[in-house]
Amino acid sequence: MSDKFILKGHMAVPANLMTWARWFETADRKVANDRIGDIRVSTVFLGVDHNFDGGPPLLFETMIFGGPHDEYQEWYSTWEEAEAGHATALALVKA
Numbered sequence: 001m002s003d004k005f006i007l008k009g010h011m012a013v014p015a016n017l018m019t020w021a022r023w024f025e026t027a028d029r030k031v032a033n034d035r036i037g038d039i040r041v042s043t044v045f046l047g048v049d050h051n052f053d054g055g056p057p058l059l060f061e062t063m064i065f066g067g068p069h070d071e072y073q074e075w076y077s078t079w080e081e082a083e084a085g086h087a088t089a090l091a092l093v094k095a
Helices: 017-026 079-094
Strands: 005-008 011-014 030-036 039-045 060-065 073-076
Antiparallel strands (some): 005 011, 039 060
């Protein structure tokens, strides 16, 4: 099974290396990007499985840049989980 994925709509689908590379060159991988003052919360589709221990692929990532939670990081398997995780990170920054 491939560790490379592309998005079709909001659905991640496995892809071979060449398909993934061509798609990745121009794809809009952003799920959400918010600023609260000098702090940025970013959630993106990674396109590569970051689950190295088996289980469902981890294809989306939320990160916080700046503030007391700088470098906070979470990974998700689906677009919907990534949207929910982004909201959780925003709430963390606002708290």
